[in-house]
Amino acid sequence: MTKNQVTLSPLGHYAEGMPWNPVEKVIMERRSIRGFRKQPLPDAMIRRILEAARFAPSAGNAQPWKFIVVKSPEMLAEMEKDARRFIKLLMFFLDYTRGGTLRRMLVRPLSKLFIRFRYNEFHPVPFGLMSQIAQDKTPVFHGAPTLILILEDRRGVSAPPTDVGVCGQNMVLAAHSLGAGTCWIGLVKLLMYYRKWRKRFGVKYPYQLNDCIAVGWQKPRADRQVPREVQMVSWFDKGLADPPRVEQQGA
């Protein structure tokens, strides 16, 4: 395993095979953090993280975003409770992977219909996660002391969800570079099925909420490199008629 490297390359310089520079180090070692200290980050630090968001690139410089910081422990507890309640209801009707044979048989066709039409939301990964949450085996917001909600302005240029992703990742990288921990949480969108949460956060046209970012101090510290899948990359580097050279990225 590549341990945390002690020597780092300087910024703004490249030589083949040189060690990671500080920016690359943060990118490689950033992990989604799902254990936090109770104590939230200081407000000034959260503002500093928000600055990274404000300066993210966006199509046509549209900056199609709006940020909400949730630090109130009561509100965080209620978000957790409501998200869980909704997931339990959903999984009561859709989780065909649990229960007796009869239940599975009855639930499966409806569930598969839902999956067919909402195949991203009911992908096996969030489906399995929601199944576990419904059984109280894992929380939704990981007990984070702060959530940063990124609202997307749907009137942005070209593909606003891309802008929101870029902007959020800017915050994530800034936060980890400062020693904090973050985790993207897509399940927050389930709260939008509650009128009270839409009202409270002002999520109405042109705004939409898809993801939020949990931030706080890592406990335990878990930023470290992990293996990732190898990619087969096509390089078009010859003539127009030549086929691409397919190269394995990640040797």
Next chain:
Amino acid sequence: MATFTLRDRFILPSYDNPEQMRYGRLEFDPDKCSECGICVLVCPGGSLRSSRATKTELFQGEKTIGKCGPPEFDTANPEITLCVACFDCGAACPKDAIRIQTSFDPGYFYKRLTQIPEMKYPNPY
């Protein structure tokens, strides 16, 4: 590279069928493992448990990180681990005692096309 047939496009895998859904598998090295329970706590899906503590107990502070017992998958069917091989457990493991045995690879409609399973740490180029 995997091929994606018309049949694959139409059939949704059954999430509870190991023939159609290959979930991640992990290898825990009993010699290195200190049974602290950190991997159980950080698993995103709560699919790990140890003999003396579940993720929920650790998360709610009913049990503490320390002597938790060796980790194992905590799912009804041992083939359906729900593990997506994110390896956040391995990153948090203070003893470097976890290895990925197989990666997550769903079938049919969700089949992975371009990725091949030999997972590697990022290399400087």
